Amino acid sequence: MTDVIALTRGLLALDTVGQAESTAWKLLAPPLEEAGFVVAVAEHEPGRGTLVADWRPDLEVPPLCLSGHVDTVPLGAEPWRHDPSGEIDGDRLYGRGSSDMKGGVAAIVTAAIALTAGTPKRAGLRLVLTAAEETGSHGARYAAASLLDEPSGPLVIAEPTGNAVFHGHKGALWLQALATGVTAHGSMPSLGDNAIYKLARAVSRFEEYRFGIAPHPVMGEPTLNVGTFSGGLNTNSVPDRAVATIDVRTVPGQDHAQLTAVLAAVAGAGVRLEPLVDLPPVWTDPEDEWARSAAGIAGEVTGHPREPRAAPYFTDASVLTPALGSVPTLICGPGEPEQAHVTDEWCSLNRLRESVEIFERLGAHWCGL
Structure with missing residues (x-):
């Protein structure tokens, strides 16, 4: 059974500061393939690839798409008090990318692997785990042009929201x-x-x-x-x-x-x-049937109020949402928005576990599990 904390720490130990994102796929691809996903990687330059993994794409309804990026920004000039590659202190997991957004990627993968234990009656899953998001979504652009030519269901981007649901971004x-x-x-x-x-x-x-x-x-x-x-x-x-x-x-x-x-x-x-x-703005009407249902699921797990919100940052949704057919899109991930790019960046262990539950419930609802 995949453990989201251990998987996040494994990703944090990898240096993907604007480089070498494909090293992350050596960690993530084997358990996904073992769970039944068909995995492909599109490298927009050597060592910098975006991973697309599909599970049961043969079903009639297009798959739910979960996405996140593994590249990070530099540590900065100020010294860190905590090990930036995965130190745990109380409820906090420290590291560059813990909130933005290797924790979100680990939650996606952990939930997706758990969902494959069931038999879907309606739809499958698609994971789009990208490179080079921080500098303008180059990995998502390349993957959209080379690998994403099949219909898709709704899209969830696991960027840091503290597991609140954001309906778009500028x-x-x-x-x-x-x-x-x-x-x-x-x-x-x-x-x-x-x-x-x-x-x-x-x-x-x-x-x-x-x-x-x-x-x-x-x-x-x-x-x-x-x-x-x-x-x-x-x-x-x-x-x-x-x-x-x-x-x-x-x-x-x-x-x-x-x-x-x-x-x-x-x-x-x-x-x-x-x-x-x-990168264009992204917005999904909060009254969209799937968006309303998804916000309800996240609210039940976290207790967050369900009023519509928007992210202050951009995400790969600017590229992926139109590439997948202008699908309904939400942003929801375990990281804290205020922790993105800061010294001593951290993510709550409890939020990581909550995120896995949210993605599992979203996937079970969409896939008919």
Whole structure:
């Protein structure tokens, strides 16, 4: 019998900080195959693969899809007080990725293996365990293009929610703003064309920009933040290049291509915008029959209130939900949202066990077990 705590610790011991996610499949694929899953891995670059595992895809109703990622962000410069590869202290399991989101992946796999002990009457299961989510869902994109060509039922992303049910998340549109000019000696600026001035004027206009749309009833308003600004090489030269990056978080109903064109016009003719990350928002109506049922199951396990919520971060659902046929999608996982990317990241052992129960009950309900 698979133990979710031991499996999480096994994943935490692997270094998947933006690399080598395929090492995780050496840990996860054998027990999944032994349980009856057909496993395939799509590597978008050597050693960086997304695992897709199917159990009983032959049944009439498309399978319930459970998904999570195993790549993590770096530890950070601040020293950790706890071992980042799986130290337990009381109810807390410490480690990079414990909340975001190796704990969620371990809960998915543990529940899925337990479900295969039964005989489904209605549908099977599909697991999509991804690489390279943190940098823009590259693993999910590659898997969607190469392995996900069969119909799917609803999708659950096990990102950190403290096992609450989130009905969606904002989109992420990250843009690079580039201004170019002509260099000259700093004592003779009239002979040059200062790229920093061009970009600074654009950034000032971005600060004043308003989207002009009604807030989403749960997600609220879209946002724009200029995150970085750099330009020039030395003090006594006119800079001929300046670059800024812009983080736009969108809500359902906003078209990213149209928004990019609008922001380009705001920036002005001397600034070029180029997309860095383009992930649309995701939202499932809380009154959707499956979503309402799933929220009820999670609420029974955890005691959480069932009011609709949305995640502040993006997930692979931006890629997987449309790739699977715009299926109903929920986000629900054992990690704590506030623990993502922090020093001494931890996940509650009790939440891990709760998560396994939630996924088992969701799977049993959908599969007819």
